Amino acid sequence: MSKHFTALAELSVPTIMALLDRAQYFFHQSPSNLHKVLEHKVIANVFFEPSTRTRISFEMAAKRLGADVINFDLSNSSVKKGESLYDTLRTLEAIGSDALVLRHSDDRIFETLGPKLNAPLVNAGAGKNEHPSQGLLDLFTLQREFGRVDGLHIAILGDIRHSRVAGTMMLVASRLGMKVSLCSAKEFLPSEIPQGCVVEELDKVLPEVDAVMCLRNQFERHEGLDMSYEDFHRNWGLTVERAKKMRPRAIIMHPAPINRGVEIADELVEAPSSRIFRQMENGVFVRMSILEWILRKGN
Amino acid sequence: MSKHFTALAELSVPTIMALLDRAQYFFHQSPSNLHKVLEHKVIANVFFEPSTRTRISFEMAAKRLGADVINFDLSNSSVKKGESLYDTLRTLEAIGSDALVLRHSDDRIFETLGPKLNAPLVNAGAGKNEHPSQGLLDLFTLQREFGRVDGLHIAILGDIRHSRVAGTMMLVASRLGMKVSLCSAKEFLPSEIPQGCVVEELDKVLPEVDAVMCLRNQFERHEGLDMSYEDFHRNWGLTVERAKKMRPRAIIMHPAPINRGVEIADELVEAPSSRIFRQMENGVFVRMSILEWILRKGN
Amino acid sequence: MSKHFTALAELSVPTIMALLDRAQYFFHQSPSNLHKVLEHKVIANVFFEPSTRTRISFEMAAKRLGADVINFDLSNSSVKKGESLYDTLRTLEAIGSDALVLRHSDDRIFETLGPKLNAPLVNAGAGKNEHPSQGLLDLFTLQREFGRVDGLHIAILGDIRHSRVAGTMMLVASRLGMKVSLCSAKEFLPSEIPQGCVVEELDKVLPEVDAVMCLRNQFERHEGLDMSYEDFHRNWGLTVERAKKMRPRAIIMHPAPINRGVEIADELVEAPSSRIFRQMENGVFVRMSILEWILRKGN
Secondary structure (H helix, E strand, O other): OOOOEOOHHHOOHHHHHHHHHHHHHHHHOOOOOOOOOOOOOEEEEEEOOOOHHHHHHHHHHHHHOOOEEEEEEOOOOOOOOHHHHHHHHHHHHHHOOOEEEEEEOOOOHHHHHHHHOOOOEEEEEEOOOEOHHHHHHHHHHHHHHHOOOOOOEEEEEOOOOOOHHHHHHHHHHHHHOOEEEEOOOHHHOOOOOOOOEEEOOHHHHOOOOOEEEEOOOOHHHOOOOOOOHHHHHHHHOEOHHHHOOOOOOOEEEOOOOOOEOOOEOHHHOOOOOEOHHHHHHHHHHHHHHHHHHHHHOOO | OOOOEOOHHHOOHHHHHHHHHHHHHHHHOOOOOOOOOOOOOEEEEEEOOOOHHHHHHHHHHHHHOOOEEEEEEOOOOOOOOHHHHHHHHHHHHHHOOOEEEEEEOOOOHHHHHHHHOOOOEEEEEEOOOEOHHHHHHHHHHHHHHHOOOOOOEEEEEOOOOOOHHHHHHHHHOHHHOOEEEEEOOHHHOOOOOOOOEEEOOHHHHOOOOOEEEEOOOOHHHOOOOOOOHHHHHHHHOEOHHHHOOOOOOOEEEOOOOOOEOOOEOHHHOOOOOEOHHHHHHHHHHHHHHHHHHHHHOOO | OOOOEOOHHHOOHHHHHHHHHHHHHHHHOOOOOOOOOOOOOEEEEEEOOOOHHHHHHHHHHHHHOOOEEEEEEOOOOOOOOHHHHHHHHHHHHHHOOOEEEEEEOOOOHHHHHHHHOOOOEEEEEEOOOEOHHHHHHHHHHHHHHHOOOOOOEEEEEOOOOOOHHHHHHHHHHHHHOOEEEEEOOHHHOOOOOOOOEEEOOHHHHOOOOOEEEEOOOOHHHOOOOOOOHHHHHHHHOEOHHHHOOOOOOOEEEOOOOOOEOOOEOHHHOOOOOEOHHHHHHHHHHHHHHHHHHHHHOOO
């Protein structure tokens, strides 16, 4: 088993469930009672793409467990690829980082650099495919709500094609016994539909799902797309009207940042059924779980 | 009473005096004896305008009390207003920030966002009106010097109109029994003179005041102003000659950054009567006082 | 003796040896057993030139000894010289920094500002002459390898003229009983050859030296230079062929960042004889030694 944390697709179901259980444990502890299991450890946050939310969430998780954090923001740096990236990571390792939390635009970075490094790498969002800590927090949000993930049915809407959040969820859902409906304009659907996922009409599945996961629409990534934000919202977004069709206990999720009025109506962001800010809270618990797992495996 | 720390104008005189007393207490403690009353708390520094001095002063204050600090520099960010600003603050709250120390150019941000947030906001300089932690450190500097603020007479010179430091002081001075003389060119005077403040000739009041508070001149904010730095210094600045007219125990103050040779002569910055760097030292003690107050009120 | 740490050239040989011995001690301690000798101390990292490697190395060193660190990145700031630089450092001192770790492009900054500050300054690379913490880590790397520095022979190649790393080494080598051979194109040699250093053919000295120190080539600093990277590598760089001429126990060093294929062949960076990443590891130990020394001298 790899010492890195690169993709939920690489983890067994029992491992994923164990990480969720541990997040549940951390959720129930008060900060002052928490055993500082990572005291004297140093976590380096190495971000080649800006993402303050994820960076701060990992920082908070590390500090709650007693670790020190070194932030290394390279989003404006020229050190982005090839040998110099490797030299940078090896340097951080040599200087004493016990784990490297990495965000980068290249999909293959874990594949190419992982085997050459001694310190474990944690994928904080790399390339277009996986964003596993976000995937885990989505699963934990569902489990905290429903007591399980097995048997749940979720609808995903918005820009599914360009979302590594959706990518992560689609890759693990069927293994975890979940049903995923993809509900978006064809331009926003993935070119290949993963196993266990079905393309469906949003209006049709809404009365059946346990959760709607809205994704940020990045129109700027769709050259030549003839669709306004208003069009998207009316035809494919979670409008106030549509949300009324959801079951009473069904929840609304969004990984943020939010385009209010595009993939989701402004009024729904903090509706009683929304768990959007709860997801951010949960992010810290799952990242504590990930960091502890990655750093204590070898002990 | 609001859970936020937004303006000295909103605090009662006994509360202001209690904050000053507590700063006095912290001043007398050595760092190693200090009880870590904010251990396990997390303070987020959220700066939409650059201000390293104030940011570091809050960071130092938080760390001395045992809190962890997360720095969130958004001065170059697009996230500056409206919903996205709200989403950013809610995110920091969800991730586990116990207090949000906020600097922003908009005067109304505390009014509009304060009621929607659970975590207390601390005004680290917002808009044009108030900079309450600076105001408190000015008061503490006076109290540390004279043993009281009641009955003191201070002269303010420099760009009073554009200074939130002056704004804060002018708003509380009369309630605290202080007399304030405003001494500047008419272009630099506020459009309305607050209660308890009097416009006067600098040369006339200098022999009577307990302190001269010099403010940075921001000529770039005065379009069409026909006045050189030299003119200003000669006519309205604290020159070496003028300083000789001050009473033996009177002190010189400046919130920094300093334009040496404009509002104050270079030679006076570290003259025996200057408390300019002492003010910065004092800033940490009053910010400890503010953070403790805001975070322990609810307990 | 100055309270600042500005140059190895200013330190006595016994002091340098004592700093190396202390680094050796820190190297043998596990992080969890280390006595937090700098607890309650605050180190400010003040960087007017970007240098993440050195900044993080000092940050790690400070944290291992229990100190808090405040990072103050001014590489994009206008506050770079004259009075405003002095005001900035005095401010950091007033706010409670116990030591100021400073990187700046001006050679004379320690000379002009040092005497005016109470807090000790630590040179983290200033001007063109000295980079004493790097010099100390090079010495420590040699001592960790050979058990001594006295009697060692090292060759330096690459852009010696523009290297403050080379500058530091050339200034102390003869005092420490080391022999230094300078092996580079005449354009890259210093205008004056320091005492104890000799200009020699790389191919001639390679079979005799204990270490080869490669320096980054900064062609952009040589206007009108008619030489390609390939030319430099072939004629003056450490090629794979040349490295074969080294003695079995001789080691390869480089302060990084590395131009692979210019001053050193790509394949040699992590060859068994390379100590390049070991140097970075050693950097933390010598900086612990420096910070402890500078902060505990007065106690």
